[in-house]
Amino acid sequence: MGPVWLDVHAEQLDNEEKEILAHPSVGGVILFARNYFDSAQLRALTQSIRAAAGREILIGVDQEGGRVQRFRDAFTPIPAAQSYGALSASPALAEQAGWIMAMELIAHGIDLSFAPVLDLGFGCAAIKDRAFGATHQAITDYAGAFAKGMRVAGMATTGKHFPGHGGVKEDSHLVTPEDTRDILHSDDFAIFQSFIEQGLVDAMMPAHVIYPQHDALPASGSPYWLSQILRQQLGFKGIIFSDDLSMGGAHLFGDASARAKAALDAGCDMALICNDRHSAVSVLDALPIQSVPAADRLRVRQTVDWQRLQQDPRWQLAQRAIKRHAAEWQAQQA
Numbered sequence: 001m002g003p004v005w006l007d008v009h010a011e012q013l014d015n016e017e018k019e020i021l022a023h024p025s026v027g028g029v030i031l032f033a034r035n036y037f038d039s040a041q042l043r044a045l046t047q048s049i050r051a052a053a054g055r056e057i058l059i060g061v062d063q064e065g066g067r068v069q070r071f072r073d074a075f076t077p078i079p080a081a082q083s084y085g086a087l088s089a090s091p092a093l094a095e096q097a098g099w100i101m102a103m104e105l106i107a108h109g110i111d112l113s114f115a116p117v118l119d120l121g122f123g124c125a126a127i128k129d130r131a132f133g134a135t136h137q138a139i140t141d142y143a144g145a146f147a148k149g150m151r152v153a154g155m156a157t158t159g160k161h162f163p164g165h166g167g168v169k170e171d172s173h174l175v176t177p178e179d180t181r182d183i184l185h186s187d188d189f190a191i192f193q194s195f196i197e198q199g200l201v202d203a204m205m206p207a208h209v210i211y212p213q214h215d216a217l218p219a220s221g222s223p224y225w226l227s228q229i230l231r232q233q234l235g236f237k238g239i240i241f242s243d244d245l246s247m248g249g250a251h252l253f254g255d256a257s258a259r260a261k262a263a264l265d266a267g268c269d270m271a272l273i274c275n276d277r278h279s280a281v282s283v284l285d286a287l288p289i290q291s292v293p294a295a296d297r298l299r300v301r302q303t304v305d306w307q308r309l310q311q312d313p314r315w316q317l318a319q320r321a322i323k324r325h326a327a328e329w330q331a332q333q334a
Helices: 015-021 039-053 082-086 091-106 136-153 187-197 223-233 248-253 256-266 277-286 293-298 306-311 313-333
Strands: 004-006 026-031 058-061 063-065 158-162 203-206
Touching: 004 277, 015 026, 015 039, 015 277, 026 039, 039 058, 063 091, 082 091, 082 136, 082 313, 091 136, 091 306, 091 313, 136 187, 158 187, 203 223, 223 256, 248 256, 256 277, 306 313
Parallel strands: 004 026, 026 058, 158 203
Antiparallel strands: none
């Protein structure tokens, strides 16, 4: 697998996309709501992506739940992360949600949902109800359970956004926020450290946030944060994904090729270039041919039949519980 992740435009591949996917530096495809019409179409799309690549690549999506759930019709509505703690739900419900989310994606040929969010608190415009809590304990309980559910289903977990995005108000989709705290001595950082020590994260995604007390670069392109702190100090052995390098928070590194190079040189294993085909192609042209053998660990190893899954009593029980919880949360927010 190569280091570059990109997206596709629609519900089927066009001829240019088939050509691009065959490039040896492509290692993954991230899907969006525009890529989904129904279950049969989605399964056909993931099959065609792998056929066009002609080799094993990863397919992922942001299917966290709440406002960040790309596939909805026929999929279980996963509640917003904040809802579990706000409604004093059992962590077992969060585990069911992680399991059913992962199983439904695996049944459609998808390897990864970039989850769980490990950021602390609800005050950041980019995070809000995507956070599992405002305390270390709440995130340990609920995000930990969600991650365990994903693992039981056979899906790798991705903790984000290292070393913590919750302490800024600005949205890193638009700007590069600065967190002026000593974040190394914060609960935000301690959460990531704890999840690594417990072995609950298989991959990590850093934040497009600058922590000026420690380094002048955003964590997403910082050798200090990715190599010195994440790899050496915390001993993280998994895959490091960049966050989307098309986001405003990454633009200070330069054009798309410079952004991708900065991320990979800093310690990212795989670089995401989303919703910008021209930039994705320019990155493929600019980077030397390289591979990320360790990324193969993130592939799903099992096959799940969609029809059989829906007949599984465990799936039916989990879906009923999750739907009740989601309805209660929606009523509270109305």
